[in-house]
Structure formats: C-alpha cells, structure tokens
Amino acid sequence: MQPTNRTTRTRRLAHAVGVLAMAAAVAVTAAPAQAAPAWGPIAQVDLGVDGTRANNRSVSLGISGNGRYALFGSSATNLVPDGASLLFGLYVRDLRTGRTELVSRADDGTALTSTGETAGISGDGRYIVFSAEANGVFNVYLRDRVTGHTRAVTNGTASGEGEGEHGSFDPAISADGRRIVFTSARPDVVPGAPVAPNTRNVYVTDRVTGATRLVSRGADGQAADGASENPTISGDGRTVGFSSHATNLLPATDAGTAGLLRPRYTTVYATNLNNGTTVVAGLAADGTPGSADPHFRLSPDGRYAAYGLSATPLPGGKSRTELFVHDLRTDRVLSIRTSDNPDAICWGDASAAISADDRWIYFSGGCSDTIIRAGQARHDLYRQELRTGRTELLSTAPDGGEQDGAALEPFVADDGRTVLFGDNSSDLLPGGEGFDWHVYVRSLAKR
Structure with missing residues (x-):
C-alpha cells in the first residue's frame, strides 16, 4: 500500500458515517440550537x-x-479540461471570482496523476504543498500559484524493493510559506540525524535558510524508537505537532511517561521549534496522556492543540472519540461538547479548527441529547466560543432545518467568519444529489 493519506482519510470518513448509525440507539428528543x-x-x-x-x-x-x-x-474527472485521467487532484478555488485551478501539476504544467491526499496552503493562498509519486517514489513539492512553478522540497529517489515505504508524505506549511513539515522513512533526509531503520519520522524544512531538521527525536538525542507521522504546523511556524508510537520522546523522569511505554500506544505531541522542547499535546481531562486520534490541529499561534481521545464506547461496544483542547501555555484541558448534561454521550472528530484570535473552535460532532432530529445521531458542524462555551450550528439545509448527512474536517479563515468543510448531505443545496462527499463554504453575512 502506498503510504499516502488517501486510505487513512477514506477510513475516517467511513468511520464517521458508521458512528452516525451506531449512535442512533442513544438519541433522544432534540434540544433547540442556540440563537446564531x-x-x-x-x-x-x-x-x-x-x-x-x-x-x-x-x-x-x-x-x-x-x-x-x-x-x-x-x-x-470533470473539474479541469485535462482532468479526465486524474485519480485524485488538488485544486484551489477563488471564492471571490469563482475560478478553479488544478495545483497538483509538475513544473512544466503537466497534471500529476498520483498525488497524496494531504496538502497545505499558505496564509495568502500563494503556496501549496503536496506529495506526489514519480519514478516509483513519493516526494514533497511546493507549487507557487503566482509564478506557476513547482519545485521539489524533498529529493528522494527510488532505490529498491518496497521504496513506497521510504518516500516523503503528508506535508503542511506555515502561514508565511516559510516552513514545511512532512513525514519520511528515508534515512538520508538529514545526513547524520539519529533515525531508526525503516521508521517514519517528522521533519521541517526552512525555505529561507534551506535547512531541514529532524523534529521527532528522542529526548536523549537518540533515534525515536517508534514511528512518528501526521505532522501539523502552527500558522506562525513555531510549533510542530505530530502523532507517535515512540516511547522515548520525553525525558524518562517526566510525569506520565510510564503511560507511554506500550509500543501500541499512540498519542500526539507538540514541539517548540525555538527551544526544541517537546510535550504531550493529547492530555485527558485529568492531565494524563490519553490514547489519541493521530490527526489533530494546532491553533494559528500554536497555543492550543485540538485533538480527539478514545472514550467510553457507544452502546454495542462501538468506538467513539471525544474532542478536547489543550492550552499548551497553561496546561488547561477543555472538553468540547454540545451539551451541558454530564450524562449525555458525546462524540467529536479530531480535525477541529481554531480561529486566529483563539476565540472560536469549529468542529464536527454531536451529543445524544443535542442532536437535531430525534432518533438520528451524526456529525454536524458547530462552532463554539472557547471562553463561554456558546455553541452555534453551522451545517443546515437551505430552510434552516437539519441536514440529512454528516459534516467533517472544517478549516476556518483567520477572522473566524468563513468556514470550509466536507459534507455528504443531499440537502445542503437546492437540487442536491445523492450522499457523496463534497466541499462547501459558509460565511457570516455582511452587515
């Protein structure tokens, strides 16, 4: 299996849809949404x-x-004139002019046919980072939408059987376009860096200095003893987050480290690039490390980490995830719920987005006593004010009623007034068709 995020993302979408059906048994009469x-x-x-x-x-x-x-x-296959042969393409749409462009292109303009599903966009929309396969190996690339040029960020070449496991993947980019993070199992990304054989690690490249550094390394300077991947970076480029199976990323004397010693344990970390310190980002409400969803987000200033932790299962033993926010400055952990009822069973997707002023968190989830339609539990799109807990429902049908599907993976503009998300509902727009996943945007009305 090629190590792109395509399979992972597909599994997450399928899991979310499954939770919708499995949670139906706990649904009760709906509570009205707060005024928005x-x-x-x-x-x-x-x-x-x-x-x-x-x-x-x-x-x-x-x-x-x-x-x-x-x-x-x-x-x-119908979005651009030369898209008929694409298995998966990356696009940018100008929401002001309505122009759509394919950005997963080689430097000569050729559409790339084997592209990873993880990509990132700079704050001004000029730069796009993505991974693509050429000559049997995946590398990370940067597309400049102003000049129309694409250049390689990593330069790995195929070297033998199983090379697909040794490429570079899953890039993300800081808001100013300077720093790019990615995952790679290649041993030669940073010559001399301590890495274990055939183990994925997280790296960051500085486009100004040209330097690449290893982020996922043991606290004692030795190689991380487990795989690290799913990197994310704060908008200011100072903090990198990632998931890891490693047991030696923290000093052995740190409180809670003993809980990380099981090889199968996955949690999420945040590394301050300025001072090199790494902390556990995925803390439970009691301050101990939790079993985390490997995909999580950082706020633009790197202060907050939004992540999901495994929680008491739904009826029937099916899994669910609860959403939390960890203030990395104060160590305060906040549970993100759509209900004040402590007995309500709640769930949330780990891919939540926080506005640049740290006021709002946009997330997908629900609770058994705050769903929109009695007897049906699902992932709806909300935004919640972190200071007050005030919650607003954002994914609704044209008449303001409930949607008939699920919303996932929101991204929010800096001012918190425009949100992008995926949804598989058939009734978000007049004349909607089927229940396939599409991408939508919603903004606060101008006053």
Missing part, C-alpha cells in the same frame, strides 16, 4: 472551471487566512 448570528447561505466549492459540480467525491484541505482561497482534493 446571521450566516450566509452554504455554497459548493468543488466546482469545475465552468461551474460544473464534481462528478466524484471531494475533501476539504485548507483555506487561506483571508478566506478567499479554498484548497480541496477530488477524485472528480
């Missing part, structure tokens, strides 16, 4: 150059800081 400000209509984003709706599933991947440019990936 005047949000504008929902608009579809995965549209072709002529406005044609995507003919296959799409996923949300990011939004520029000013809310103008939306990054998404799609298996559609």
